[in-house]
Amino acid sequence: MKVGAVIVSAGKSQRMNGVDKQFLKLCGKPVIAYTLDAFLACKDITPIVLVVPDDSISVYRDWLNKYYGFYEDIVVTSGGMERQYSVLNGLRALPEDIDIVVIHDGARPMVTPKLIENGIEAASKFGAAVAAVRVKDTVKRSDGQHFVERTLSRETLWSIQTPQSFRYDIIMRAHTLAMEQGYLGTDDAVLAERAGYRVKLFMGNYDNIKITTPDDVPVAEALLGQRHYESHVDSVGYRSGMGYDVHRLVDDRPLILGGVNIPFNKGLLGHSDADVLIHAIIDALLGAAALGDIGRHFPDTDDSYKDISSMRLLRQVNNLLESGGYVIGNIDATIIAEYPKLAPYIWPMRRCIASVLGLSIGQVNIKATTTEGLGFAGRQEGIAAYAVASIRKAGE
Incomplete structure (x- = not known):
């Protein structure tokens, strides 16, 4: 089974006050480095396609050269005007003999190799699978005028994350259909759903947060600081x-x-x-x-x-x-x-x-x-x- 990955890092960081969140330092290390390290730790994933803004390709390649030195498993390609188009560009950059593809947001630096591998296993069994966590808060649907129309049951509600993993033929078919119909979805799973495929939920991590606004930065640093304490060498012991x-x-x-x-x-x-x-x-x-x-x-x-x-x-x-x-x-x-x-x-x-x-x-x-x-x-x-x-x- 051949597995490839598409990491989407082509956003404009509009809610980060113009700062490129991929190179934002968390505990001294760029956001995108945490994400890439998790995927590189899954040795069976090759290649890893990194989708970046068209005017930043040389910036990313220079950074990869400086940070990793030799990075033959990482392919850099340009994104599109919307995330969905960026993913499609990434899918097209993969070899045609890929069996499973893992799609992930570059701005989710807390992803772990175990979470990635769980998604690959689920996709190989079910064809399409997404990381998700159960909703903890009570969720209410409004009537459009800020009055409660209905309280929804938390038992069936999940918050969806990435990585999202698919058989390559399934997600390519789903993206092609969406392109033909002019449909723009909020994630890749919804495209598979619209194309008639059942999508399996597998347990994500509550700390697998996405860096979207400046408020997310101290939260991510606190989580990474805890990981550093648990996993990294310091001068004691x-x-x-x-x-x-x-x-x-x-x-x-x-x-x-x-x-x-x-x-x-x-x-x-x-x-x-x-x-x-x-x-x-x-x-x-x-x-x-x-x-x-x-x-x-x-x-x-x-x-x-x-x-x-x-x-x-x-x-x-x-x-x-x-x-x-x-x-x-x-x-x-x-x-x-x-x-x-x-x-x-x-x-x-x-x-x-x-x-x-x-x-x-x-x-x-x-x-x-x-x-x-x-x-x-x-x-x-x-x-x-x-x-x-x-x-x-x-x-x-």
Whole structure:
């Protein structure tokens, strides 16, 4: 199943007193960066189409270059006069073989990878699904003259959010029909409804707010401040660990680094898939938590780990850290290999690792270097990797 995303950031920010809310700083970080980080943490989503004002394309590309460096999974395209037209432009920028598309407002920075993945799962099952939360307040319908006509039952009322997820053919058909009929809807779900499709509601988050007016900014900063307290490393309770691993290059084995299958005429020899980068990261994380090393937890004498994906082992290590009350701050790793050239694969590796560990892509850094022909790596006999990781006790 191929999944793409359309993030709409083409509004004029008229209710923000002319300030471009996408680059408005929340706790020191632009609104759009929070949104993109959540989508980048879902490694199966590619590409991500960012829809921006036509006169701001170069601004966004320059910012992406500065903020992410290498962003091959993000496509920037221009929006339209209305949000609906911007979404359609984004849909048209996706490859035709996309199965599921996730549509989200760039100004909803509180979205989480889990919420995005829940929408993908619902759309793959039902065809169309939207994030929503139950209405808490009593809602009354007026008669148009500010008198109550009727009190509505809260049991059937939901407030709709994004992300909204659809089978690609469904949402394209819905948008095409709306365009033909000259209909302008308030969200993408209503277009699917008008086209005859049933839309599934899945539980959103009450803190998944949209930055619309200046009053929303302090609320968002308060929510993000709470997340920072719960999830990010500070100077209290800080711990670090280092990992190192090396594997021999041999014929007739796939070369897998950072969870990415890399085209090469040789692969790494090992009991598992021999992903030397992930093994170094695992040892760094275990070392930071004083939990031993990879051989202690996943011995090569155990046949259950034969040819296992190292990403599965990384996930198990993350579970160990969580059960011990630890959260990961950041990971920095270096791969030492003469060949192949790894620059094109660094970004997919970062996304893959961040996704498995539930981190933002900014918390994972990977570098690659050669030994200028010296040593076993220079002679292409093997590949090595170093990694350092920081963790802390949750709540400290």
